[in-house]
Amino acid sequence: MAWKIKATYLEACNCDLGCPCNMSGFPTHGFCEGSIGVLIKEGNRDGVDLAGAKVAGAVKWPGAIHEGNGTMAVFIDGNTEQQAALVEILTAKDPGLPWEILSATISDIHGPFFEKIDLTVNDTESHIKVGKKFEIKMQSLTNPVSGDKHEAHMVLPTGFIFKDAKVATTLVNMRDADGVTFDHKGNNAYFSEVEWSSENRMDAGTSAGKFAD
Numbered sequence: 148m149a150w151k152i153k154a155t156y157l158e159a160c161n162c163d164l165g166c167p168c169n170m171s172g173f174p175t176h177g178f179c180e181g182s183i184g185v186l187i188k189e190g191n192r193d194g195v196d197l198a199g200a201k202v203a204g205a206v207k208w209p210g211a212i213h214e215g216n217g218t219m220a221v222f223i224d225g226n227t228e229q230q231a232a233l234v235e236i237l238t239a240k241d242p243g244l245p246w247e248i249l250s251a252t253i254s255d256i257h258g259p260f261f262e263k264i265d266l267t268v269n270d271t272e273s274h275i276k277v278g279k280k281f282e283i284k285m286q287s288l289t290n291p292v293s294g295d296k297h298e299a300h301m302v303l304p305t306g307f308i309f310k311d312a313k314v315a316t317t318l319v320n321m322r323d324a325d326g327v328t329f330d331h332k333g334n335n336a337y338f339s340e341v342e343w344s345s346e347n348r349m350d351a352g353t354s355a356g357k358f359a360d
Contacts, residue, residue: 153189183204196229205324242348243347
């Protein structure tokens, strides 16, 4: 089923600032525990308007992301039609990047849980929360001498999640959802505006198995 999305995207993880996964493929501490927040600004799937829907997700990978075996907890905030459409997209039953790749690295899904997601978009000081189960509170980088905000970017011209993201850190990065738990404040975070669609696919010569065990 064809779909497309324009969204504000938040990401936080347990890696050092910059996150080496985006450069060498391997996380700072040998394993990846990351979380995302998504606010859909424009989008549709088979006539279903996805604008206004929100997604929050957390994944624990025992090694590098591309080595697979991830455990995910995911929340969706939207009307009934939006919920159904987003489940198909996030699980890659309707293929398209980035979920076509990311879903191939997940072996255990908790949810989706259909719950209220509170999301305040404020650039690198954005905040997303799902009750007491999930929270990312971003913090801008600052110049250590002057204390002024310091803007840094991760630019990935061929990136399948984002092409250009502002680097930040976190005051809070925690989740405790159905057994998927971690707390990694003070590490890497990204803020980006993204566009995803079913027209953006994996290369024909690449199998999903390459990204999972």
